[in-house]
Structure formats: C-alpha cells, structure tokens
Amino acid sequence: MTGSPFDLDGKIALITGGGSGIGFGIAQCFVNSGARVLLIGQTESKLAAAVEQLGDSARYFVADVTNEAACRSAVDCCVDMFGGLDILINNAGNHLKKSLLETSQADVQSVLDVHVLAAFNLTRLALPALAEREGSVLFIASMASYLSIPQVIGYTAAKSAVLGLVRGTAAEAGPMGVRANAIAPGWISSAMTDAALNNDPPRKAKILSRTPLGGMGEPSDIGWAATYLSSRAAKFVTGQVLAVDGGAVSGF
Known part of the structure; x- marks a missing residue:
C-alpha cells in the first residue's frame, strides 16, 4: 500500500460543529491530509466562512443535530455529494455552567440531547x-x-456517557469493520475559552497549575490526533479514548 499510513487521501468525513473551534481545527487537519469534509452546524454564516477558508475540499450542511430527521438528511447529503462516508466526527456540543442545586432536569436534558443522543443518532444512521x-x-x-469539576454537573454527566457510547459502538460496529474511538481534549484555546478564563484568573491559574506541559492546547492538537485515529495507521485501534490534554488528567 502506497502513501503514508497517516494520510486521509480519498477519505470523506462528516464533522458536526465543524464551523468553529475544535470542529474547525479537525476539518483543517483533515483537508491538509487529503480528505474531503462536510461540515454540519446550525449557523450558516459561520459554516460558509469556514468552508471558504478550507477551500474546494469542503462543503457544509445546515442542520440541528438534535433532530433525528436532520441527522438522516445530513448523512444522506454527504453520501450523495461525495459518494460515500469514511469518517464521522461527533463534535457538536453545548455547555452549561450552573451549580448542582441550580441545575434543572431540563438543563441536564438539553446537554444530554446534544452530546449523547445526537451522537448516538448520527452514529446509528451513518453506520x-x-x-x-x-x-x-x-x-x-x-x-x-x-x-x-464544579459547576458543570450536566456537562459532566453527558461527557461521562460519551465514554459508554465509545465502548458500546466499538463492540457492535467492530464486526462490521467500523472502528469507534474518542478524544478527550484538555483546555483548548479559543476566543470563547480565552475570554472566559481571562475573566476568571483563579480558574485559569488552577488549570495551568495542573497541566504538566503548561499553557493551553490548540484546536490543531485535537485535529492531528483525530487524523491519526481516523487513518489506517490506527487500523487496529478501537474502543479507546485518547486524552490530548498536556497531561492534565494525570497531573497533580
């Protein structure tokens, strides 16, 4: 087999939440590695701007990933537009910062709907x-x-459930020849994250103090890890979660 095992030449990827942040960082690395990408999101202006930066290898589809019919349409659009689907990136997310006592059932459900149920539906429909x-x-x-982590009980519940999705999907999709993995990003620099932490110096100091490599990560750090896990270099890797976090999850 010719070419680098780490490249994505000829691969087709569907990336939710691909218009900005980590999703866009993944899209950039994929395009640079030879893939074509379909970005999914709710804000057309953001998606259009992202596609313009990515060039001819990128397209977009406006959809709410919490809507099952929209998920089905997104998968169908990708297959119709590019001729198939090799990689699904379940990246779309929302956030909620409230104490446990202030968090309502509806608050938790809204986070579960995006991080867990949408990822489940897209995976099932794309399989x-x-x-x-x-x-x-x-x-x-x-x-x-x-x-x-305090103040994020709904988000913590949702992201813990994602680990179960990885294991369950790997077990059932493996016999079909499909791998399932995850990345657990550490604190990644973005306009939103930087603004939030700059307004909360004690929280920023705590994050940096427990990150052995120091500083914040960049979206491309997640993008290149995603490129590896989606490439044939990782053809025998499934059911795994790769922390890309500067050592934070194991830091003291």
Whole structure:
C-alpha cells in the first residue's frame, strides 16, 4: 500500500460543529491530509466562512443535530455529494455552567440531547455507509469525563456517557469493520475559552497549575490526533479514548 499510513487521501468525513473551534481545527487537519469534509452546524454564516477558508475540499450542511430527521438528511447529503462516508466526527456540543442545586432536569436534558443522543443518532444512521468503506467514528469526550469539576454537573454527566457510547459502538460496529474511538481534549484555546478564563484568573491559574506541559492546547492538537485515529495507521485501534490534554488528567 502506497502513501503514508497517516494520510486521509480519498477519505470523506462528516464533522458536526465543524464551523468553529475544535470542529474547525479537525476539518483543517483533515483537508491538509487529503480528505474531503462536510461540515454540519446550525449557523450558516459561520459554516460558509469556514468552508471558504478550507477551500474546494469542503462543503457544509445546515442542520440541528438534535433532530433525528436532520441527522438522516445530513448523512444522506454527504453520501450523495461525495459518494460515500469514511469518517464521522461527533463534535457538536453545548455547555452549561450552573451549580448542582441550580441545575434543572431540563438543563441536564438539553446537554444530554446534544452530546449523547445526537451522537448516538448520527452514529446509528451513518453506520451502514461507514460499514461499506470500513470507516470509523470519533466521539469528543472531555476532561469532565474523568475529573471532578464544579459547576458543570450536566456537562459532566453527558461527557461521562460519551465514554459508554465509545465502548458500546466499538463492540457492535467492530464486526462490521467500523472502528469507534474518542478524544478527550484538555483546555483548548479559543476566543470563547480565552475570554472566559481571562475573566476568571483563579480558574485559569488552577488549570495551568495542573497541566504538566503548561499553557493551553490548540484546536490543531485535537485535529492531528483525530487524523491519526481516523487513518489506517490506527487500523487496529478501537474502543479507546485518547486524552490530548498536556497531561492534565494525570497531573497533580
């Protein structure tokens, strides 16, 4: 087999939440590695701007991933537009910062709907197309999947459930030739994250103090890890969660 085992030449990826942040960082690395990408999101202007930056290898589809019919349409659109599907990236997410006592059932449900149910639905609907090309699914977990972080009880519950999705999907999709893994990002620099932490110096100091490599990660750090897990270099890797966190999950 010719070419680098780490490249994605000829691969087709569907990336939810691909218009900005980690999703866009993954899209950039995929395109640079030879893949074509379909970005999914709710804000057309953001998606259009992302596609313009990515070039001819990228397209977008406006959809709410919590809507099952929209998920089905997104998968169908990708297959119709590019001729198949090799990689599904379940990256779309929302966030909620409230104390446990202030968090309502509706609050928790809104986070579960995006991080867990949408990822489950997209994976289920994409699996037949992925199986045709022995593709892979990548979920985005979190430090909250492992650490006791205050004020994010709903998010922590959702990102912990993502670990179960990885294991369950790997067990059932493996016999179909489809791999399932996840990345657990550490604290990644973005306009939103930087603004939030700059307004909360004690929280920022705590994050940096427990990150052995120091500083914040970049979206491309997640993008290159996703490239590896989606490439044939990882053809015997499934059911795993890779922490890309500067050592935070194991830091003191």
